[in-house]
Structure formats: structure tokens, C-alpha cells
Amino acid sequence: MEAGRMTTLAIVQARTSSSRLPGKVLLPLQGVPLIQFQLERLRRCNRIDSMVLATSTDPSDDALADQVAQAGVAVFRGDLNDVLERFRACAAHEQAKVVVRLTGDCPLADPALIDELVEAFHNGAWDYLANCADEKQLTVPDGFDAEVFKAEVLERAAVEARLPSEREHVTLWMRSAAAGLRWGHFRHQPVRPYYRVTVDDPVDLEVVQQIAAALHPHDPDFGVDAVVAYLDSNPQLAARNLATVRNAGLLKSLAEDAARRPSPGSTTAGQGQALWQRAKQLIPGGNMLLSKRAEMFLPEQWPAYFSRSKGCRVWDLDGRELIDMSIMGIGTNLLGYGHPEVDAAVAATVA
Incomplete structure (x- = not known):
């Protein structure tokens, strides 16, 4: 770590109790569990000092915790439903100053893109910066989402966020007017927000498996630009999961609110x-x-x-x-x- 630089911790959020595809993070991708494939890619990030998988203390997540620990990645376990508190406790335990939030259903995560985001966060003196912050400015496909914020903001969110949606969706309060934070949206070219490479259901998994099978053997470090180019060249594959609603879990939480x-x-x-x-x-x-x-x-x-x-x-x-x-x-x-x-x-x- 460079002298004088704030400690940056990547927290990867994952559980096995997904409603649409239970145990999805342990399903196979290029010969390893999906979560392991993602973590191996994230290890290539240059602007992240350490990485932790944040899962729950629920027994259903025991196998996930064991798998990740065996792969050599630290595991933190917290509340199943209060994900915000899980993140706060994890960041405090690791004594982080800056947190990069990632989710375990995005196996094609691009370390170079994440490094760009972290660099922009520090250069702009933001409280919160993400490439998924503003729906009107989305550029990257669903599945390359990344968020960066100060650990002190996370501490404040854990105290002030009250709505169930804000406890489940860690950064929702940070973008609210009530928070009064300096936050921004990070853009990347080319613009393809309608493509979908996150894994929420069996069709999503098939799409991601085909992309990885085509790109990974030739270039294990393939990033967002290669994925976009491949989907541009294979429109039938790209169209397979376009009908799936982005952020369906968030919409459900807002409806419950x-x-x-x-x-x-x-x-x-x-x-x-x-x-x-x-x-x-x-x-x-x-x-x-x-x-x-x-x-x-x-x-x-x-x-x-x-x-x-x-x-x-x-x-x-x-x-x-x-x-x-x-x-x-x-x-x-x-x-x-x-x-x-x-x-x-x-x-x-x-x-």
C-alpha cells in the first residue's frame, strides 16, 4: 500500500438463499464455483488493499463460507437481513477507511474498471461514487456494478437509515436527500446498460457461462469492453435475458416500504x-x-x-x-x- 493512502477494503456481499436461483454463487463457472471465479478476478485489482466476503451467520451460508475460506479469502459473517449492519461491522472489523461494495452475483467483474472507479473516487474527494448510482446515466452492463464510499459514511448510514429497504440495500440511504452527501455517478464507454451479465436466474447463468467459455480460455483477464464486444457480435445471446427487470430486488423492497x-x-x-x-x-x-x-x-x-x-x-x-x-x-x-x-x-x- 502506498504511504499516506487510505486503506481500501473490498466487501463482496453474497448468500445462498437467493429466491430465484438458490445457491447460485456455488454453481459452476469455468470449472470452479461462481463466487470463486469472481474472487479470483477481483484479486487482480491494484487499488484495493484487502478483500472480504461478507455473508450471513445463517447455517444456510456455512458451505459458502467454507468454500471461500478454502480459496484463501477472508470471510466475515453477520446479520442475514440487516445487510447494512453486516457491512458496517465488517468494515469496522477490518479497520477500513474506504469501502468498495461488490455483490457476489457478478462473476465477470472487471478489476481494471474497479480500479478506475476507486481512482476517480479519490481524485474527486467524493463521499460516495458508483457506476450504478443514477439510473439515467447507466453505461455499463448490469453485472459490472461497483460502489465506493467512505467507511465513516457507512457508520452514519447504519445509525440513520430506518427503512427496511435501506437496511437491505446498503447504499440506498447514501443517495437520499436526507443524507446530504457528496455523491456522483461514474460513466464508462461504450454505453451498453441494457446488456445483462449478472446472475439472478437460470437464463442469466447460461448467458454468463457462454460468455466466459468464449472469452476466458483466450484471455483470463478479459474485461467489460471484451464482454460488450462479444454481446454486440452475438445479439441472440444478448437478447436472451433482456426482459429481466434490473434491480428487481430493490423494487420489491420499495414496494414493501x-x-x-x-x-x-x-x-x-x-x-x-x-x-x-x-x-x-x-x-x-x-x-x-x-x-x-x-x-x-x-x-x-x-x-x-x-x-x-x-x-x-x-x-x-x-x-x-x-x-x-x-x-x-x-x-x-x-x-x-x-x-x-x-x-x-x-x-x-x-x-
């Missing part, structure tokens, strides 16, 4: 309302259709988005069945009646 807030006439706002609040930050008015704006009917409670329809019945993103008694703009106009003969004719036409 909304459900806890008392509102007249309803016990929950649901995922649709959380997604709507996010959309309004990106799209003027939330969408370009006046008749489909949630505020026209029941502000802060209208489901806003729907997964399917059948006749006059629609289902929201939480699976609740509703009757479209408004202007029939959801079932008949937007999603269709779901008549089997019409569906069959359309399927035959586009086949």
Missing part, C-alpha cells in the same frame, strides 16, 4: 406503484399516455402496471386479480381480451 405506509382505502401499494414512482423519475409524467396515468384514478395506490388480462379481468404485478371497470383501457385496449382463437391466429401469423 410503500405497503407499510398507511394509505386510505388500501393496505398495500404493491410493486406496480413502486415501479411507477421509479418511472416518473425517468419519463415525464410516468408514461406518454394520458389515459394510462395512475394519478387519474387513485394516486399512490393504483397498480399502474399489469402482467396479463383475460376479458375484463386484469392481474397486477403482485398477482392480484382485478376487474377493469374504468374505461376498459387495460384489458381490451392495452393487453387484449385474451380470447384463445384470437391468440392462436396471432401466434400462427407471427410464427
Whole structure:
């Protein structure tokens, strides 16, 4: 470590109790567990002084902790659900001054990109800097996310963050107006935020396995630019998991926060309302259709988005069945009646 430089600790967050793909971090990638593949890449970072895997004390994570320890990486175990406190305790235990937050479902993590981010953090005197901080400025594919922040900010977050979403998603409070921090978004070229190389489900895993199989044998140090070039050249592979919602876990947490807030006439706002609040930050008015704006009917409670329809019945993103008694703009106009003969004719036409 250079004299006078703040101790920089990489904390890799991982658990085995994933809801969509349990035990994913221990699934195979190029002959080793996915988490080991990622950690071996992260060891090449030049701007990180030490690295720790932060998992939970839950028995379900015993195998993960053993696997990582055998690979020669330090393991810290803390609360399963209060991830913010787990990070705070880990950083305090390691006496870190600067923390790099990474997640264990991003096996293609690029050490050179992380080094660039850490360098920019120090040069800009930020409290928090990340390449995933601002959804409107995303440049790298989902799966190359990295965040850097001061350990003292983490200590403050652990005290002041109150919402369940802020306890589960470590840096959410840091970007809030209440925090009052100096934070920024780090950009990288080329711009491909719609590509997806994180692992949340079996299709994600297949995509990442194919990328690694194509690139790793020729260049074990391949980075984000090589991944982008490969996906540009293989659009069918790139399209396989594009429909997966980015940050679905965060959306779920925000919906649960909304459900806890008392509102007249309803016990929950649901995922649709959380997604709507996010959309309004990106799209003027939330969408370009006046008749489909949630505020026209029941502000802060209208489901806003729907997964399917059948006749006059629609289902929201939480699976609740509703009757479209408004202007029939959801079932008949937007999603269709779901008549089997019409569906069959359309399927035959586009086949």
C-alpha cells in the first residue's frame, strides 16, 4: 500500500438463499464455483488493499463460507437481513477507511474498471461514487456494478437509515436527500446498460457461462469492453435475458416500504406503484399516455402496471386479480381480451 493512502477494503456481499436461483454463487463457472471465479478476478485489482466476503451467520451460508475460506479469502459473517449492519461491522472489523461494495452475483467483474472507479473516487474527494448510482446515466452492463464510499459514511448510514429497504440495500440511504452527501455517478464507454451479465436466474447463468467459455480460455483477464464486444457480435445471446427487470430486488423492497405506509382505502401499494414512482423519475409524467396515468384514478395506490388480462379481468404485478371497470383501457385496449382463437391466429401469423 502506498504511504499516506487510505486503506481500501473490498466487501463482496453474497448468500445462498437467493429466491430465484438458490445457491447460485456455488454453481459452476469455468470449472470452479461462481463466487470463486469472481474472487479470483477481483484479486487482480491494484487499488484495493484487502478483500472480504461478507455473508450471513445463517447455517444456510456455512458451505459458502467454507468454500471461500478454502480459496484463501477472508470471510466475515453477520446479520442475514440487516445487510447494512453486516457491512458496517465488517468494515469496522477490518479497520477500513474506504469501502468498495461488490455483490457476489457478478462473476465477470472487471478489476481494471474497479480500479478506475476507486481512482476517480479519490481524485474527486467524493463521499460516495458508483457506476450504478443514477439510473439515467447507466453505461455499463448490469453485472459490472461497483460502489465506493467512505467507511465513516457507512457508520452514519447504519445509525440513520430506518427503512427496511435501506437496511437491505446498503447504499440506498447514501443517495437520499436526507443524507446530504457528496455523491456522483461514474460513466464508462461504450454505453451498453441494457446488456445483462449478472446472475439472478437460470437464463442469466447460461448467458454468463457462454460468455466466459468464449472469452476466458483466450484471455483470463478479459474485461467489460471484451464482454460488450462479444454481446454486440452475438445479439441472440444478448437478447436472451433482456426482459429481466434490473434491480428487481430493490423494487420489491420499495414496494414493501410503500405497503407499510398507511394509505386510505388500501393496505398495500404493491410493486406496480413502486415501479411507477421509479418511472416518473425517468419519463415525464410516468408514461406518454394520458389515459394510462395512475394519478387519474387513485394516486399512490393504483397498480399502474399489469402482467396479463383475460376479458375484463386484469392481474397486477403482485398477482392480484382485478376487474377493469374504468374505461376498459387495460384489458381490451392495452393487453387484449385474451380470447384463445384470437391468440392462436396471432401466434400462427407471427410464427
